[in-house]
Amino acid sequence: MNSRPSRVPLLTVAALVALVVSVPWAITLGTADIAVTDVVEVIRSAITGQPARGVPAGTVSIVWDLRLPRVLLAATVGAGLALVGAMMQALVRNPLADPYILGVSSGASVGAAAVMLFNVFGLRTVFGAQAVSVAGFAGACAAMAIVYLLARSGAGVSPQRLVLGGVASSYVFSAITSLLIFLGTPHAAGNVLFWLLGGLGRASWNTLALPVVLYGVVAGYALLRAPWLNALAMGDDLATSVGVPVNRFRRELFLASALLTGVLVALSGAIGFVGLILPHVARLLVGADHRRLLAVAMPLGAVFVIWCDVAARTVAAPQVLPVGVITALVGGPLFVALLIRRTAGAAS
């Protein structure tokens, strides 16, 4: 397929416009419908510091305290997972890689399950509502460290060993999570299952700062290093010969993507398919060059998760579905269609 650089700014702008429109629009949708003018008024009043005119206090609270942070977290998670997915695919040079291939999400699940089911280390007493996220992040870090140690070979980390180490530890961590669920009470087990499938219900202004800042830092780093990502994706020898310090770069990529995945998973669970699919969609649209790919994949990822979350909140309202169910239901068929298209392309 041709890569058409001229399409990139247009597509990026289109995706960003879609994002800007999606945020207030998504806020209007939910168990209580809210007028878009009210949403804009609440946001305006928050920015200018003046009281919101003509909007009931209850609506202000729903918009400002519940839905806006939730939509912003959805955008951050979507953009972040698309970003990490693209980084991971270049890092292990495998188009089937996703943010969870290093076992980070399975590690987080063990931590989260341990706290939800057994209040391990009294974390719930210390951290209260944040205990699950704290434990999830600790589990993610533990998994990250184990996979890194397994993948070390000589001066660097080898892509094959990263994948093998990640897959192997994912199985072990998943088994531990299953064991914990089996030993716990049915009610708590239901909560763990809901968490595993991913949801944005934990969003609040307090929990938003860390993922947003970390996402910003990692996205800046990845865009800055886009030429190196291209070189690495084409091969270690090639990357070395055009001046990429391959071992150091791979370590940095590993650390950046594992940390961001850990924070996102700790807050929102393991939302599937976003990190796998969005980089491929972007590649189909603008080609494999990471400068263009990231500029399109990240805003599209944000929009995708925002609307999947809207579906999760409204389809079976007042029941909220796990957003991971929606992304997988939409993403799965999309991925199959992509694979078929790919195979057809290779055969012709």
Place this chain on the structure above:
Amino acid sequence: MGLGVHGVTVALNGRDILHEVSVRFARGEVTAIIGPNGSGKSTLLRCLYGALTPRTGHVTVDGDDLATLSRQQIARRVAVVSQENPATFDFSVHDAVALGRVPHRSGWSGLSRHDLDLMDDALHRTGTTALRHRPLSSLSGGERQRVMVARALVQQPEYLLLDEPTNHLDIRYQLEVLHLVRSLGVTAVVALHDLNLVWRWCDAVVLMSDGQITAVGSPEAVMAPERCRAAFHVEARLMTDGHDGSRLLRFSLPGPP
């Protein structure tokens, strides 16, 4: 001046692949590295751009120890066409050739007019202009090899290293790639299998066997029939082309014909 290899020993998986190799590649010359499979040709090439770190000894570029230079500094002086076959993602020819500008660019900036001019020129010189927007995965081995040469050209190196650049190439492109390398005026080090290409295109030859250099010098001196016999275990006969007087080697298995 030139590329210097000083007492280099390289070990891979605990086994020595190169044994205290010392050799100098002079500026402005095209030097061939020849030798049987497994003699250490690729390993020596990989040492010349720092992809492998010697266990002992060191490599110098114009007198500067490679170990003291950053990857980027090395890549501005030395470009490599390796045997790697990149096709995992659908990178276009344009994307691949643009990689040659990576050591010269800072992160945020896109390709400048100057970068694009260099790329146009390199695509033109390697006959790959028409392939520019094709994905690498759709190219033949030979086309891909020429794209990789184009990428190395836009790197504007002083030294060009090529590992078996004529593999997978039709005879016409074999000759064209070597003609191109000759015409660039850069110092080139080329690992080659085809000994008759060496006669025609190279100023100097380094003969390797078992991780050591067994002869260095002009093609006439190094590729004498008795040396070919010792290194490659074949009978070699030196012949003269009746048409233009150029020399050729003809090979046969040892023993009665």
